[in-house]
Amino acid sequence: MNWQQWKPFYLQIVSKMGYEIEEDRKAALLLRRLLRENENYILAETIKERIKERVYVFGAGPSLDKKLKKGKFSGTLIASDGSTSALLEQGIIPDIIVTDLDGCFEDIKKANDLGAYVVVHAHGDNMDKLEAYVPKLKNVMGTCQTEPLDIVYNFGGFTDGDRAVFLAEELGAREIFLIGFDFGEIVGKWSKPYLKEHSPIWESKKKKFEIAQALLEWLKKNGRAEITKL
Numbered sequence: 001m002n003w004q005q006w007k008p009f010y011l012q013i014v015s016k017m018g019y020e021i022e023e024d025r026k027a028a029l030l031l032r033r034l035l036r037e038n039e040n041y042i043l044a045e046t047i048k049e050r051i052k053e054r055v056y057v058f059g060a061g062p063s064l065d066k067k068l069k070k071g072k073f074s075g076t077l078i079a080s081d082g083s084t085s086a087l088l089e090q091g092i093i094p095d096i097i098v099t100d101l102d103g104c105f106e107d108i109k110k111a112n113d114l115g116a117y118v119v120v121h122a123h124g125d126n127m128d129k130l131e132a133y134v135p136k137l138k139n140v141m142g143t144c145q146t147e148p149l150d151i152v153y154n155f156g157g158f159t160d161g162d163r164a165v166f167l168a169e170e171l172g173a174r175e176i177f178l179i180g181f182d183f184g185e186i187v188g189k190w191s192k193p194y195l196k197e198h199s200p201i202w203e204s205k206k207k208k209f210e211i212a213q214a215l216l217e218w219l220k221k222n223g224r225a226e227i228t229k230l
């Protein structure tokens with residue numbers, strides 16, 4: 001998906017969530033500056049080399065750890081943000097992490113040191129995290145939700161989970177399996193570093209889940225990949 005296709009979805013999200021478009025734009029510029037200064041960025045073509053025909057995207061829902069214990073995954077493994085921690089607990093290193101840097105950073109950094117590429121998303125509410133953490137990472141591809149910039153891409157998608165699916169679809173995946181995308185009333189404990197247990201959903205997260213589900217439904221109908229929830 002390109003910016004022109006994404007723009008109407010984005011404008012609806014801004015109106016539902018109450019975000020400031022100018023703040024999101026500022027964050028994209030900040031991410032570009034940090035990536036240039038630290039010379040730690042990679043381009044979409046480098047991420048694309050890791051996207052096989054079959055891709056597994058991991059969400060941070062409560063069912064995730066059981067599914068990780070049972071499953072065998074042969075293809076590209078993409079962890080969305082907090083789910084990285086659950087994968088590491090099971091000794092699995094994702095090929096790619098898609099994050100706005102509010103999962104457990106220690107685990108994201110560990111996986112990055114072990115070879116995971118990190119797709120870092122810039123938005124108006126994570127500029128402090130961009131400043132603090134982007135310089136500590138290597139092999140970073142930048143994304144934003146406003147107009148793309150040269151090295152900061154926008155392939156559509158909103159939460160880390162659905163954005164990972166949009167990225168995989170854009171970069172050539174043909175079969176995408178979703179694992180731990182429970183949505184519902186309980187947020188998985190990997191979602192935020194301060195959650196010690198799976199926890200009842202809060203209001204802003206409920207809205208985010210509604211948007212994520214609607215976007216995934218749209219991509220199922222309109223995208224080139226077959227998308228299956230496991």
Ligand SMILES: Nc1ncnc2c1ncn2[C@@H]1O[C@H](COP(=O)(O)OP(=O)(O)OP(=O)(O)O)[C@@H](O)[C@H]1O
Binds near residue numbers: 062161181182191192
């Ligand atoms: N029940 C669930 N609990 C947590 N994550 C879930 C659940 N169901 C689906 N997911 C998917 O897992 C992804 C990763 O979870 P995480 O909470 O780390 O992401 P996030 O997008 O950074 O959330 P936030 O916007 O609150 O920062 C979410 O983006 C969401 O798409």
Ligand SMILES: Nc1nc2c(c(=O)[nH]1)N=C(CO)CN2
Binds near residue numbers: 125158208
């Ligand atoms: N401005 C803003 N944009 C976002 C936010 C957020 O909290 N604020 N969270 C996201 C990940 O779910 C994606 N985009």
Ligand SMILES: [Mg+2]
Binds near residue numbers: 082100102103160
């Ligand atoms: Mg996040």
